[in-house]
Amino acid sequence: MAEIYQRDVNLEDYDPDLLIELYKTMVKIRSFDENLIRLMQEGKVSGFYHSGIGSEGLSAGSITKLLRDEDYIYYNHRGCNQKIAKGVPLSKIYGDFLGTIEGTTKGLGAGIxxxxxxxxxVLGQAGTIGSQLSLAVGSAFASQMKGTDQVTIVYFGDxxxxxxxxxGSLNWAKLYNLPVIYICENNEYAISCHVSETHGVKAHIADWSEGYGIPNCVVDGNDVxxxxxxxxxxIERAKKGRGPTFIEAQTFRHRGHFEGDPYDYIDKAVLQDWKDNRDPIKNFKKQLINSGLTTExxxxxxxxxxxxxxxxxxEIAENAPMPERNRIYEGLFA
Ligand SMILES: Cc1ncc(C[n+]2csc(CCOP(=O)(O)OP(=O)(O)O)c2C)c(N)n1
Incomplete structure (x- = not known):
């Protein structure tokens, strides 16, 4: 059975620049999200948005100052958090939501x-939930064949x-000992279905990977x-050629599945407890101040x-123009 990952972390053992960068990344992710929701409420952004508020620690902790540009990630549909931590410029992410040519899609308005x-x-996600898991073994396989030390991290929900x-992905990763890291963002719900209603394993999702012989653990995803x-x-294991790892990171979303979801299927007291006592930003802020490393x-x-x-x-994203009509033919292969 998967073990709970625990370590005594002493802030004095860390480079202060890393600690501040972790905090800043989390704050940036949250502020990005809150402002995007505001833009939606102002009618400037349409379509679906899946807020990542409440799970910033998971993305900042697993990416900031750990991954290089040449390392790959596949994000999930709640994954602006991961894109921001990986360094995609904020104006480009907003540009994608606003449909202007500032976006990474140069105006095709793809949103997330x-x-x-x-x-x-940032190799993208995929149209259907979970298909990024198949893509991830592809990029990890390519890195292995090329003999580079690139790692691939794939994020996905419960x-x-x-x-x-x-x-299929776990089997392939183990068979070829691929440099891929699975990070399961277990926020307990798939839309309104609780994890206990969707999984055969009753203890932890990470237990699935045990059967494939992949090292695994369960971790508090809100502890950055x-x-x-x-x-x-x-990452060290992957770089030494020792293959994949499966990390189940426990978290909880502060908002509904998408903006507009009434979020009435959860226990309000449970949500309040996550907000009050397990908020990744609030808790890390307290740790930083208590350690004397910084001030409020x-x-x-x-x-x-x-x-x-x-x-x-x-401002940059909003002021950029909408694409010309022939943008639709760019990058089109037939
Ligand atoms: C194959 C497939 N089935 C269903 C959907 C519809 N769908 C979109 S998000 C979602 C829930 C995903 O839950 P989870 O993976 O736990 O991520 P979370 O939303 O909790 O972050 C579903 C069922 C889809 N996009 N693709």
Whole structure:
């Protein structure tokens, strides 16, 4: 059975720049999300948006200062968090939502689900939930064949983990000992279905990977430093040629499945507990201040700088033009 990943983390053992960068990344992700929701409410952005508020620690912890541009990620549909941590410029992500040529899709208005930024190793997601699991073994296989030390991380939800694509992917990854890391963002719900209603394994989703002989663990995905540690170990393992790792990161979404979902299928007290006691940003802020490494004022200032950066990015994205009609033919192969 999968073990719970625990480590004594002492902030004094870390480079202060890393700690601040982790905090800043989480704040940036949240502020991006809140501002995007505002733009939707103002009628400037249409379509679906799956907010990642509440799970920022998982993405910042597993990417910030760990992955290079040449390392690959496949994000999930709640994955602006991961794109931001991987360094995709904020104006480009907003541009995709606003449909202007600033976006990574240069105006095809893909929103979250179908955009990519290969120059930063963001290889996209896939149209159907869980298909990124099949793609991930492809890029990991390519890195292995080329003899590079690139790693691939694939993010997916608990719902996606109930699909057959996960099993095909795990089998292939183990068979070829591929440099791929599975990060299952277990927020307990697939739309309104609780994880206990969608999985044959009753203890942990990570237990599935046990059957394929893949090292695995369950980790508090809202603890940014634990996420950093567990991913660092998995990356080292992959780079040494020791193959895949499966990490089940426990978290909870603060908002409904998509903006507009009444979110009335969950226990309100449970949600409140996650917000009050297990918020990744609030908790890390307390840790930083208590350690004496920084002050509340410093972190407030940092938050203001981030907000400024976000507003500038929105301005760039909004001021860019819509694409010309012939954009539709660019990148079209037939
Ligand atoms: C193959 C497939 N089935 C169903 C859907 C519709 N769908 C979109 S998101 C979603 C829930 C996914 O849940 P999970 O993987 O747990 O991610 P979460 O939304 O909780 O982050 C479903 C069923 C889809 N896009 N693709």
């Amino acid at each position: 689900v179908h955009s990519a930024d290969p120059s930063r190793g 719902g996606a983990a109930s699909r057959e694509t996960m099993h 430093l634990l996420m950093h540690e567990v991913t660092k170990e998995a 004022d410093h972190l407030i200032n940092l938050g203001k700088q981030v907000e400024e950066e976000i507003l500038q990015a929105i």
